[in-house]
Amino acid sequence: xxxxxxxxxxxxxxxxxxxxxxxxxxxxxxxxxxxxxxxxxxxxxxxxxxxxxxxxxxxxxxxxxxxxxxxxxxxxxxxxxxxxxxxxxxxxxxxxxxxxxxxxxxxxxxxxxxxxxxxxxxxxxxxxxxxxxxxxxxxxxxxxxxxxxxxxxxxxxxxxxxxxxxxxxxxxxxxxxxxxxxxxxxxxxxxxxxxxxxxxxxxxxxxxxxxxxxxxxxxxxxxxxxxxxxxxxxxxxxxxxxxxxxxxxxxxxxxxxxxxxxxxxxxxxxxxxxxxxxxxxxxxxxxxxxxxx
Amino acid sequence: xxxxxxxxxxxxxxxxxxxxxxxxxxxxxxxxxxxxxxxxxxxxxxxxxxxxxxxxxxxxxxxxxxxxxxxxxxxxxxxxxxxxxxxxxxxxxxxxxxxxxxxxxxxxxxxxxxxxxxxxxxxxxxxxxxxxxxxxxxxxxxxxxxxxxxxxxxxxxxxxxxxxxxxxxxxxxxxxxxxxxxxxxxxxxxxxxxxxxxxxxxxxxxxxxxxxxxxxxxxxxxxxxxxxxxxxxxxxxxxxxxxxxxxxxxxxxxxxxxxxxxxxxxxxxxxxxxxxxxxxxxxxxxxxxxxxx
Numbered sequence: 065x066x067x068x069x070x071x072x073x074x075x076x077x078x079x080x081x082x083x084x085x086x087x088x089x090x091x092x093x094x095x096x097x098x099x100x101x102x103x104x105x106x107x108x109x110x111x112x113x114x115x116x117x118x119x120x121x122x123x124x125x126x127x128x129x130x131x132x133x134x135x136x137x138x139x140x141x142x143x144x145x146x147x148x149x150x151x152x153x154x155x156x157x158x159x160x161x162x163x164x165x166x167x168x169x170x171x172x173x174x175x176x177x178x179x180x181x182x183x184x185x186x187x188x189x190x191x192x193x194x195x196x197x198x199x200x201x202x203x204x205x206x207x208x209x210x211x212x213x214x215x216x217x218x219x220x221x222x223x224x225x226x227x228x229x230x231x232x233x234x235x236x237x238x239x240x241x242x243x244x245x246x247x248x249x250x251x252x253x254x255x256x257x258x259x260x261x262x263x264x265x266x267x268x269x270x271x272x273x274x275x276x277x278x279x280x281x282x283x284x285x286x287x288x289x290x291x292x293x294x295x296x297x298x299x300x301x302x303x304x305x306x307x308x309x310x311x312x313x314x315x316x317x318x319x320x321x322x323x324x325x326x327x328x329x330x331x332x333x334x335x336x337x338x339x340x341x342x343x344x345x346x347x348x349x350x351x352x353x354x355x356x357x
Numbered sequence: 358x359x360x361x362x363x364x365x366x367x368x369x370x371x372x373x374x375x376x377x378x379x380x381x382x383x384x385x386x387x388x389x390x391x392x393x394x395x396x397x398x399x400x401x402x403x404x405x406x407x408x409x410x411x412x413x414x415x416x417x418x419x420x421x422x423x424x425x426x427x428x429x430x431x432x433x434x435x436x437x438x439x440x441x442x443x444x445x446x447x448x449x450x451x452x453x454x455x456x457x458x459x460x461x462x463x464x465x466x467x468x469x470x471x472x473x474x475x476x477x478x479x480x481x482x483x484x485x486x487x488x489x490x491x492x493x494x495x496x497x498x499x500x501x502x503x504x505x506x507x508x509x510x511x512x513x514x515x516x517x518x519x520x521x522x523x524x525x526x527x528x529x530x531x532x533x534x535x536x537x538x539x540x541x542x543x544x545x546x547x548x549x550x551x552x553x554x555x556x557x558x559x560x561x562x563x564x565x566x567x568x569x570x571x572x573x574x575x576x577x578x579x580x581x582x583x584x585x586x587x588x589x590x591x592x593x594x595x596x597x598x599x600x601x602x603x604x605x606x607x608x609x610x611x612x613x614x615x616x617x618x619x620x621x622x623x624x625x626x627x628x629x630x631x632x633x634x635x636x637x638x639x640x641x642x643x644x645x646x647x648x649x650x
Binding site: 227235237 | 429451452454455456460461463467469470471472476477479480481483503504507543547
C-alpha cells in the first residue's frame with residue numbers, strides 16, 4: 065500500500081513535468097504543424113545557463129527567471145531564423161531541421177559548459193513529508209514542481225481563452241491564410257507561439273533538473289521522448305490532452321518502474337506510443353478528425 | 358434571416374455600423390495577369406464607385422476569381438494599376454487589407470473550425486482593438502475593456518445577420534447557410550468601406566438567395582461591394598454596374614440592362630454551347646444548323 069501511494073505520487077509529479085513538456089510540443093504543433101525535436105536541447109541549454117548563474121552565487125530564483133527569459137528569446141530566434149524558411153513546406157524538411165537543431169544545440173552546450181555531469185540543487189527541501197512512520201514521495205520541492213506546472217497551465221489557458229492575442233494565435237493555428245485576410249499578424253503569432261513553448265520547455269527543464277539532481281548536456285533527451293508520447297496520447301492538437309496525457313504517462317511509467325523493472329521504463333513509453341497510434345491515432349482528446357501524420 | 362431587410366439599428370454608437378456615406382473608390386486599370394506564359398487576364402479595367410455594387414461575371418474560366426484575387430493582393434498583376442481612396446496600391450499584401458478598410462469573404466466559408474462562432478467574428482474585428490501587443494498579452498486592464506468591446510461588436514454583427522443565437526456553437530455543427538451568414542458577419546464586423554464577395558450565393562436556396570440580395574442592396578448604402586457571382590438573377594437584381602469577362606478579356610460593361618442586351622455577352626454565355634453542338638453534329642454528319650436553337 066505504501067509503495068502504491070508513493071508510486072502514484074511520484075507518477076503524478078513526474079507526469080506533471082511530462083505534461084508541461086508535452087504542452088510545449090502541442091503549442092508548436094498547433095500553430096506550425098511541426099514537432100519540435102529540439103525542444104529538449106533548447107531546455108537543456110537554458111537550464112545550463114541558469115545553473116552557471118546559480119553556481120556563480122546567484123539565487124535559484126534569478127537562475128529560474130533568466131532561464132525563462134532565455135527560453136523566450138531562443139524560441140523566438142529559432143522560429144524567425146531557422147524554422148521560418150521551412151514553414152508551410154514538406155513536413156520532412158521541418159523534421160530534419162529540428163533534428164539538426166537538436167544536435168547542434170546539444171553540441172553547443174557541451175562546448176560552452178562541458179560534458180560532465182553537474183549537481184543541480186533543488187530550490188526547496190527534497191526530504192519527503194512523513195505520514196505516521198512512513199515517508200511520502202512528496203516533498204516541499206515536489207509541491208513547488210506541481211504548483212509551477214499548474215500555474216503555467218492556468219496561465220496558458222487564460223491566455224488562449226480570454227485574451228485577444230490568444231484568440232489571434234488560435235485563429236492563426238486554424239487557418240493562416242484566412243487569419244491574414246482578417247488582419248491578424250500571423251508571422252508574429254507564430255513567433256510568439258514558439259517563444260511561449262520554449263518558456264514552458266525551459267520551465268520543465270528547470271523542474272526536472274531539480275528532480276534528477278544531476279544534469280549533463282543530454283539530460284533532457286529522455287524527456288523529449290516522454291513528452292512526445294504524452295502529447296500524442298493527448299492528441300497533439302489539444303492542450304488539455306497534453307496535460308492528461310502527461311499525467312497518465314507519468315503514472316503508467318511510475319508503476320512500471322516500481323512493480324516491474326526500472327530498465328523497462330523507456331520501452332514501456334514506446335509501447336504506449338505504438339498502442340495509441342494503432343488503436344486511437346487521433347489521441348484521446350483530438351479535436352480535429354483529420355490529422356496529418 | 359428574415360431580419361436582414363430591416364434597416365440597421367443606429368440608435369447607439371456601439372453598433373458596428375455608424376451612418377456614414379462611403380466615399381472610397383476602387384479603380385483597377387489595365388490589369389493583366391500572366392501565370393507563366395498563360396495570360397489569365399488581359400487589360401481589364403473596372404471601377405467600383407463609392408456605395409455601389411459592382412458585379413463581376415463571366416463563364417467558367419473567364420478570370421473572375423483572378424481579378425478578384427488581384428483586388429485583395431493574393432495574385433500579383435503583371436500590368437496595370439490599382440487605386441484605392443485615391444492612392445495607388447503597390448505590392449498589396451493580404452494582411453494589409455483590413456487596415457485599408459477592405460474585407461473579403463471566401464468562396465465556401467473559411468471559418469476557423471476550432472473557434473466558436475462568436476470568436477470567429479471577434480477575429481474579424483481584430484483591427485479595432487486598441488491595446489498594444491504586450492498589454493493584451495499580459496491582460497492589462499485597458500485590454501480587458503477592449504476585449505469586452507470586441508465581444509459586444511461581434512455580437513451586434515451576428516445579431517444583424519440573425520446568427521447571434523449560434524454564438525457559442527462551433528461552425529462545423531451548423532448548417533451551411535448559417536455558416537455563410539457567420540462568415541459574412543465576420544467580414545462586416547470590421548466596418549469595411551469595400552466588401553469583396555466571392556460567390557456568396559453558392560449553396561444557398563432560392564429563398565436564402567433572395568434574402569442575401571436584400572442584404573447586399575441594403576449594405577450598398579454603407580459600403581462599396583465587388584461581387585463575383587454566377588447566379589445571374591441575383592447579379593442583375595443587386596448590381597449597379599456589371600463587368601463581363603470572357604477568356605481573360607473584358608467583353609462588356611455597364612448597367613444590368615445594358616449588359617443583358619449586349620450581343621457579345623449572349624455570345625459568351627451561349628456561344629460555346631452552340632459551337633460544341635456544331636462540332637459534334639459535323640462529326641456525326643448531321644446538319645448542325647438545324648440543331649441551333
